[in-house]
Amino acid sequence: xxxxLPNRLTPYLFLLPALLFMxxxxxxxxxxxxYLSFTEYDILTPPQxxxxxxxxxxxxxxxxxxxxxxxxxxxxxxxxxIVLAIALAIVVNRRIPGIGIFRALxxxxxxxxxxxxxIAWQFLFDGSGGPVNGALLALGLIEKPIVFLTxxxxxxxxxMLMTTWMGVGYYMVVFLAGLQAIPEDLxxxxxxxxxxxIQKHWYVSVPGLRPSIVFVAVxxxxxxxxxxxxxxxxxxxxxxxxxxxxxxxFYLWKQAFRLxxxxxxxxxxxxxxxxxxxxxIGNVRLLERRED
Amino acid sequence: xxxxxxxxxPVLLLTALALVLSACGAxxxxxxxxxxxxxxxxxxxxxxxxxxxxxxxxVTPTPGPNPEAVISDVxxxxxxxxxxxxxxxxxxxxxxxxxxxxxxxxxGVTVKWEDRQATxxxxxxxxxxxxxxxxxxxxxxxxxxxxxxxGQLLNMSEALPQEVQAQYFPDLFNQVNVGGASYQVxxxxxxDGYLVNTQVISAAGYTLEDLPTTFDEQKQFCLDFKExxxxxxxxRMATDNLLQTIAYEGGVEVMNEDGSAFTFxxxxxxxxxxxxxxLMNAEAIHRDIVLLNAADDRIGLERFTAxxxxxxxxxxxxxxxxxxxxxxxxxxxAMVPRAVGRSGALPPVSMSIVVAQDTPYPRASAALATFFxxxxxxxxFAKIVQIFPSTPASFEDPFFTQKxxxxxxxIRPIAxxxxxxxxxxxxxxxxxxxxxxxxxxxxxxxxxxGVDPQTALTDAVTQANELIQ
Numbered sequence: 001x002x003x004x005l006p007n008r009l010t011p012y013l014f015l016l017p018a019l020l021f022m023x024x025x026x027x028x029x030x031x032x033x034x035y036l037s038f039t040e041y042d043i044l045t046p047p048q049x050x051x052x053x054x055x056x057x058x059x060x061x062x063x064x065x066x067x068x069x070x071x072x073x074x075x076x077x078x079x080x081x082i083v084l085a086i087a088l089a090i091v092v093n094r095r096i097p098g099i100g101i102f103r104a105l106x107x108x109x110x111x112x113x114x115x116x117x118x119i120a121w122q123f124l125f126d127g128s129g130g131p132v133n134g135a136l137l138a139l140g141l142i143e144k145p146i147v148f149l150t151x152x153x154x155x156x157x158x159x160m161l162m163t164t165w166m167g168v169g170y171y172m173v174v175f176l177a178g179l180q181a182i183p184e185d186l187x188x189x190x191x192x193x194x195x196x197x198i199q200k201h202w203y204v205s206v207p208g209l210r211p212s213i214v215f216v217a218v219x220x221x222x223x224x225x226x227x228x229x230x231x232x233x234x235x236x237x238x239x240x241x242x243x244x245x246x247x248x249x250f251y252l253w254k255q256a257f258r259l260x261x262x263x264x265x266x267x268x269x270x271x272x273x274x275x276x277x278x279x280x281i282g283n284v285r286l287l288e289r290r291e292d
Numbered sequence: 293x294x295x296x297x298x299x300x301x302p303v304l305l306l307t308a309l310a311l312v313l314s315a316c317g318a319x320x321x322x323x324x325x326x327x328x329x330x331x332x333x334x335x336x337x338x339x340x341x342x343x344x345x346x347x348x349x350x351v352t353p354t355p356g357p358n359p360e361a362v363i364s365d366v367x368x369x370x371x372x373x374x375x376x377x378x379x380x381x382x383x384x385x386x387x388x389x390x391x392x393x394x395x396x397x398x399x400g401v402t403v404k405w406e407d408r409q410a411t412x413x414x415x416x417x418x419x420x421x422x423x424x425x426x427x428x429x430x431x432x433x434x435x436x437x438x439x440x441x442x443g444q445l446l447n448m449s450e451a452l453p454q455e456v457q458a459q460y461f462p463d464l465f466n467q468v469n470v471g472g473a474s475y476q477v478x479x480x481x482x483x484d485g486y487l488v489n490t491q492v493i494s495a496a497g498y499t500l501e502d503l504p505t506t507f508d509e510q511k512q513f514c515l516d517f518k519e520x521x522x523x524x525x526x527x528r529m530a531t532d533n534l535l536q537t538i539a540y541e542g543g544v545e546v547m548n549e550d551g552s553a554f555t556f557x558x559x560x561x562x563x564x565x566x567x568x569x570x571l572m573n574a575e576a577i578h579r580d581i582v583l584l585n586a587a588d589d590r591i592g593l594e595r596f597t598a599x600x601x602x603x604x605x606x607x608x609x610x611x612x613x614x615x616x617x618x619x620x621x622x623x624x625x626a627m628v629p630r631a632v633g634r635s636g637a638l639p640p641v642s643m644s645i646v647v648a649q650d651t652p653y654p655r656a657s658a659a660l661a662t663f664f665x666x667x668x669x670x671x672x673f674a675k676i677v678q679i680f681p682s683t684p685a686s687f688e689d690p691f692f693t694q695k696x697x698x699x700x701x702x703i704r705p706i707a708x709x710x711x712x713x714x715x716x717x718x719x720x721x722x723x724x725x726x727x728x729x730x731x732x733x734x735x736x737x738x739x740x741x742g743v744d745p746q747t748a749l750t751d752a753v754t755q756a757n758e759l760i761q
Contacts, residue, residue, distance in 0.1 A: 042442070043417050043418065043420075043421045044417060044420055044421060044439070044442040044444055045442055127578075127579065127580055128578075128595065128598075128600055129598070129600075147579045147580050149580060150579045150580050150740060151740075152740065152741075236584065236585055236587075236588045236591075237585065237587075238583075238585070238732075241583075241736050241740045241741075242733070242736050242737065242740060242741055243733075257414060258725065258729075259725050259726050259729060260417075260438075260725060261726075
């Protein structure tokens with residue numbers, strides 16, 4: 001018996017508010033950016049269609065390619081943050097007095113503003129009196145202070161280190177929840193089978209955390225591709241000496257809001273969209289296949 | 293008995309009246325008329341003689357036109373929005389009292405004042421795009437060109453009468469030249485000088501008299517100072533407009549005469565960049581300060597406050613920041629004029645007031661812009677903070693000739709001389725933001741990337757010329 005029209009429409013009516021919301025705040029801006037990427041637009045004057053000119057220009061733009069390379073380099077944060085977060089989760093997954101304090105301490109960077117953290121990290125790596133220079137000098141590893149943030153080779157690694165430090169607490173909580181869902185019997189069985197502590201975690205904890213690892217891998221790699229705050233704060237909004245810290249999102253921000261090339265910035269955004277989309281799909285498929 | 297007395301009194305009165313009347317009748321009996329006689333009498337006669345003679349008297353003047361109401365035909369019932377930049381809450385009282393005075397001069401105009409901070413530029417740009425821009429806006433002068441070139445601002449050269457334009461220093465009124473016109477009125481000015489740490493320089497055997505007065509002396513001073521004390525100088529370029537730094541410090545013509553091509557790879561420009569490379573290689577300047585954005589001035593000031601540089605180029609208005617961070621240093625501070633570049637000119641350090649081109653109240657908006665920047669308003673502002681007027685008349689006040697007491701005021705007696713000599717020597721730069729980015733990359737390549745200054749600047753000129761074709 002076929003359903004009546006009102007019955008068939010009912011599910012769509014329930015979906016309508018969410019669809020309207022998404023259409024207004026996701027689909028419309030997305031289509032606008034796609035349109036603007038084919039125009040020359042500076043916010044103050046109406047967009048002028050330029051066809052594929054922005055995309056053609058991207059191909060010959062050395063700073064765009066550098067930013068793209070930096071964004072991919074930034075993905076190295078993902079495996080590092082996963083390993084550190086799992087290790088931390090294992091460490092704090094114990095029933096000992098005061099463990100809650102440690103869990104909270106590791107989580108503090110997550111809830112601290114990135115600007116405040118950026119200023120603190122600027123101080124850490126300061127070339128005239130920063131603690132990192134102080135330590136290196138005390139250890140005799142350097143003869144004179146290094147002005148880290150004016151050395152192009154250090155800008156990106158420092159930003160990546162900062163991202164890792166800021167994010168590890170959040171992912172630790174995700175893995176902690178995953179660990180607590182693993183039945184204790186499995187650890188008992190592993191112990192009976194003769195596993196030591198490391199083997200126990202390698203053969204029980206890590207496989208048990210696979211859904212969490214998939215989640216963290218996707219989320220953290222997307223965050224790495226979209227990194228902006230760390231670069232902005234550490235380089236005082238310049239992208240670093242010789243654009244050494246410029247990433248895709250930073251570059252599109254600079255083009256749009258510093259140089260008023262909104263059309264060109266939209267083209268960068270579309271390229272980023274394609275990359276992140278492909279990356280997310282690939283990431284999920286790969287990990288799902290492993291799970292099968 | 294009573295009846296008798298009542299009757300007797302009228303009788304008595306009537307009898308007395310009859311006697312009096314009979315006597316009068318005897319005096320008016322007709323007789324011969326007297327002969328008229330001429331007699332001499334002395335009388336007092338007053339004569340009024342009008343003589344014009346100047347005398348000083350105290351009078352209460354009749355109310356007349358308000359001298360501060362210099363714009364005529366202001367739109368009746370105008371409601372205008374005024375955005376300021378980083379002035380609230382410190383200067384709320386001043387702004388409100390000035391608006392109150394404005395309302396006395398231009399009754400019927402309503403002003404809605406809002407202060408904007410770090411996001412002003414983006415907000416103003418977006419509001420212009422959305423068609424709901426404020427009527428009057430206070431912006432750093434460096435931002436004016438972008439908005440003027442895109443036709444978003446009112447042409448002040450046309451909107452203001454000549455006598456109103458003449459209230460400003462001419463080089464300040466015309467400091468942003470777009471198509472031969474001014475699109476701003478100059479508001480408060482700063483005077484950048486050397487903020488000196490006398491402890492640091494005296495420890496190295498220097499006095500205030502030894503400080504450099506020219507760009508060439510500055511280079512030598514920094515090299516010598518580094519060698520003698522190990523402390524680098526805190527030189528910083530104008531990163532928002534690097535061509536300005538090249539032009540003023542290096543005496544460089546940045547464009548050709550007709551403005552069709554850039555020329556900042558000339559021998560003078562290469563020499564200027566080479567000077568900085570020499571200073572950098574000798575570690576005589578701070579690597580992380582030289583290209584610091586103006587918005588991050590705090591970093592330079594922190595370094596200065598920590599005693600890590602002999603002087604820092606900044607305005608007296610920022611001494612309070614040093615004082616708050618390190619009160620003990622305050623007594624060792626001095627403020628002296630900074631070195632003048634090879635151009636011999638000093639760049640203006642200005643705040644401007646602009647009016648949106650599409651305002652429905654252009655006359656009321658122009659009235660507010662000129663009112664806040666008139667001599668009286670400027671003088672009152674200068675009395676509460678270390679800024680300087682853009683109006684020569686304000687400097688006639690004894691306030692500017694008083695002997696300075698505080699360190700912040702040391703430049704005040706010579707402020708007029710400095711401000712009157714400030715002028716923009718740059719031509720109108722098309723596509724300024726992108727050109728500036730190209731120049732920045734060239735300077736970074738030479739200072740940090742080991743690229744030869746000539747190569748860096750020639751490459752930059754090629755790229756910049758592509759941007760304006």
